[in-house]
Amino acid sequence: MNIYEQIAAEIRSASQIVITSHKSPDGDSIGSSLGLLRFIEKLGSSAVVCHPDAAPDSLEWVGLDPILLMSDQPGQVTKAFEQADLIFCLDYNGTDRIGPDMQTLLEAATCKKVMIDHHLHPQDFATLMMSDTSSSSTAQLITELVIESGHEALLDAHIGAPLYLGILTDTGSFRFPAVQPRTHELVAILLAAGVQHHLIHEALNDNNTESRLRLQGYAMSEKLEILEDYHVAIISLTKEELAKYNYQKGDTDSLANLALSIKGMKVAIMLAEREGMVKMSFRSKGEENPVNTLAADHFNGGGHANAAGGMSKESVKETVDKIKEVIPDYFSK
Incomplete structure (x- = not known):
């Protein structure tokens, strides 16, 4: 019995x-x-889905109603954990990634846990681990689970649409190096199952608000810094600037990739002051320009070689100054 069949068997036996x-x-x-x-x-x-906090409004079209939020419904989430006899841990490699409240519930749970993830350095906290760092996305691994457990016949557009969303977004619309021939093979299977890919692209890309576009325009015209010697682009936004443009969750998500699209840029770093800290997104091109080590070494973060995250408790200016200080240690002229 392969790992996929084992997981399917656990699903069937759980209540x-x-x-x-x-x-x-x-x-x-x-x-x-x-x-x-x-x-x-x-x-x-x-099953019930329990997440620490809300998704961006731009993803409402995929159907977020079944998701219970620890931030909004702590009693229901706590009850779900206490009654669980099987817990899936998706798209994270350590229990601290789900926030302190849910982390406490997860670590207290004595039932079986299944990790399905593609990030580096997974912690050993699950009963079953399907950790594949070569996979483009966790959604790709879930697609493999459906197929390799012998249930491809169950695939339809209802199951396939969110899986296509996950693969599409985590591959940067199939541009990142983690995309494999198998990624496209699985996408072809999803399309054959009825997924209407053009509608998903439209829902993701043609759903801008006026304030989001104005914020992005301001960020690119007024807050973009280019470190020419190191081919690094930096965008930074303070909480006041976000408030001025009525920031909503997800409004800055594309800015790092937009900065990276500038001719000659090898690395892009986006900083936004939110929730009492500076949250950071790192993007890069090529195997010779990994950003996950920079994020891990200096900004309490990590991730993939070309796409990572981090945070700073210093001010936006102090964080930008620190980036400029350490950039020469990581990227050549």
């Missing part, structure tokens, strides 16, 4: 399943959670 994912949800955490939920339901079992 109370909880699906979890990391804080600050993105397309992959949402897509893999909902794709797995719908697969579990197709198998005839029941």
Whole structure:
């Protein structure tokens, strides 16, 4: 019995399943959670999705109603954990990634836990681990789970749409090096199952608000710094600037990639002052320009070689100054 068949067997034998994912949800955490939920339901079992906090409004179209939030519904989430006999840990490699409140619930739970993830350096906290750092996304691994456990016939557009969303967003629309031939093979299977990819692209890309576009325009015209010698672009936004443009969750998500698209840029770093800290996104091109080590060494973060996150408790200016100070240690002229 392969790992996929083992996981499917655990699903069939469980009566109370909880699906979890990391804080600050993105397309992959949402897509893999909902794709797995719908697969579990197709198998005839029941599950509940519990996330630490809300997804961006731009993902509402995929169907967020089944997701319980620790930030908004702590009693329901706590009850779900206490009753669970199987917990899925999707798209995170350590229990601290789900926030302190849910981390306490997860670590206190004595039931079986299944990790499905593609990030480096996974912690050994799960009963079953499907950790594949070569995979493009957790959604790709959930797609593999459906197929390799012998349930491809269950795939339909309802299961496949969130899985396509997860693969699409975590590969940067199939541009990142983690995209493999197998990624496209699985996408072809999803399309054959009825996923309407053009509608997903439209929902993601043609859903801007006026304030989001004005914020992005301000960021690019007024807050973009170029370190020419090191081919690094930096965008920084204070909480006051975010408030001026009526910032909503997700409004700055594309800025790092937009800065990286500038001709000659090898690295882009986006900083935004939110929730009492400076949150950071790192993006880069090529194997010779990894950003996860920079994020881990100096900004309490990590991730993939070309896409990582981090945070700073210093001011925006102090954080930018620190970036400029350490950049020469990581990127050549």
